[in-house]
Amino acid sequence: MLNPAKLNKRVKLLQLTRGEDDGFGGTTTWTVAATVxxxxxxxxxxxxxxxxxxxxxxxxxxxxxxxxxxxDKGWRVEHDGHQYEVYDVDRSDPEIYVLTTQEVRT
Structure with missing residues (x-):
């Protein structure tokens, strides 16, 4: 069961966006898909x-x-200046997903 009080960190969900391919592979950027x-x-x-x-x-x-x-896998989560890559999304509960992530070292 979902306990909204435990959802106490504001995070940004980032999705990889590919720019137009101009013959050199195009550009890729992380764009904010949602803040949750x-x-x-x-x-x-x-x-x-x-x-x-x-x-x-x-x-x-x-x-x-x-x-x-x-x-989905491959997305990123950003919180407090840190980014985490999503390795797995557990969808076994219809109300809440559990993301398995690892911090991205830049």
Missing amino acids: WAEFLKARVSPGVIADDGAAVLVTQGMRIRARADI
Whole structure:
């Protein structure tokens, strides 16, 4: 069941927009598709591949938002100066989606 009080972070949903191809591949930009309320879940730390210096880890951030048809893998979420790439969208609940994201390092 949806608890609106937990949706306490204002985030922007960003979609990749491709510009007109002028023979050189065109330009791509991230445009704001919507601004919504979200709940940040506890970050998940998973062991990754073994690197030369030891084991690497993968840190993902779960987020809950109200269900919306347009959000999908490959989108980004922006909050407080940080951007997160959407790796998965769990649509098992018809009221709320859980996004699995990872912070984008620029």
